[in-house]
Amino acid sequence: MAISRSQQFFESLWYRKTVWWLWLLWPLHLILKLLVFLRRTFYRVGLFKSTKLNVPVIVIGNITVGGTGKTPLAIYLIELLKSQGFKPGLISRGYGGQSEHYPLTVTESTSVAESGDEPFLIRRRTQVPVVVDPIRARGAKELESLGCDIIICDDGLQHYALQRDIEIVVIDGKRKLGNGWLMPFGPLREPKSRLKQADHIVVNGKDMVLEPEAIQAINGQNSEFTVPFTAVAAIGNPERFYRTLEELGYQFKSQPFPDHYQFKKQDFESFQSNIVMTEKDAVKCLSFADERFYFLPVSAKLSKQFLQSLMEQIKAITHES
Structure with missing residues (x-):
């Protein structure tokens, strides 16, 4: 299951110069602004x-x-x-x-x-x-x-x-x-x-600064990491993960999934190359990860x-x- 097209679409609009028709959603912005204000006010005065x-x-x-x-x-x-x-x-x-x-x-x-x-x-x-x-x-x-x-x-x-x-x-x-x-x-x-x-x-x-460490095998075995690979991410901002891999000098295919997606073994049946993911995604694959699965740990x-x-x-x- 790839990342939803609607999610990709709106994020591509939010982080660039606003297109004219997006202004049609401006009334919803005002409604949310009012709701946020009322909610905070109710907590502040003790109604909530x-x-x-x-x-x-x-x-x-x-x-x-x-x-x-x-x-x-x-x-x-x-x-x-x-x-x-x-x-x-x-x-x-x-x-x-x-x-x-x-x-x-x-x-x-x-x-x-x-x-x-x-x-x-x-x-x-x-x-x-x-x-x-x-x-x-x-x-x-x-x-x-x-x-x-x-x-x-x-x-x-x-x-x-x-x-x-x-x-x-x-x-x-x-x-x-x-x-x-x-x-x-x-x-x-x-x-x-x-x-x-x-x-x-x-x-x-x-x-x-998030400092990347050495790529590690998810199953804990000391197998040698080889390229090519597919970078898989089910996080809120997958581009940051891909950018980190690029800065490390890797070339790869990218495959985003929805944020917090619960991976299943079947999701990777068609993958022929190695798979590299974030540590947050890796913990969801512990039960079925084979020799193809790796993760990139980072430390703040x-x-x-x-x-x-x-x-x-x-x-x-x-x-x-």
Whole structure:
């Protein structure tokens, strides 16, 4: 199943000079802007319930549709907090996953189909408590009960039912905010003015760099990687993945899939060459990956200025509590 044509079509319009007929969707932009304003106002004045935890909450999110690099940033911050003596945990909606019960604590026996790809990957990389719950506040309370003394909320910027102490907004350095309009006229979930209220803005490609490591076999065998290959991506911004491979000097065919797509063995029956994917996609192929399957791991590197400012803020919050 390839990425939907409608998704490709609208994204191609959002990130270039606006064509005239797209203005026909401008009324929908105004409606969403009003709804966003009313929703935030209702939370602010208490008409909608918002939960405050006893431990600090750091929200990582974005105001655009699609991927910006939140998962590598979450992994980096978890490792940083662990090195500073904290006991972090992560709460996620678990997009792409489906469980029979929530909150779902991700363990070694949890499947990607239950948790979703991002929570599974973060738990696998960091070994900290990760909880999946569509109701973020309930899942965060579960992390609190598990002994976490600081909580990271992944992709939770618009989930105001959970109060936060620190907001980090991630922006793609290449695509930025596109045409600057709200969906479906543009790629924004909230107006650009929302950025003024965030504690930190991290631009992927400037404040944060994703450094690729050596391509690895998904099945763990030390087989030698050979070309040609097909680059497969089911992430919010597959072009960033393809661009990274190009910068490494590889030539390949590309095959995008919908974001958070749950791969099946049958999806790859027609592939004759090797397959390279992101680590987030690779965890969905663990049960059936053969010698053709590889992934490209990446690690985030953050600017010293951002890290210093963030840690000062975290220490001030934890000192107050």
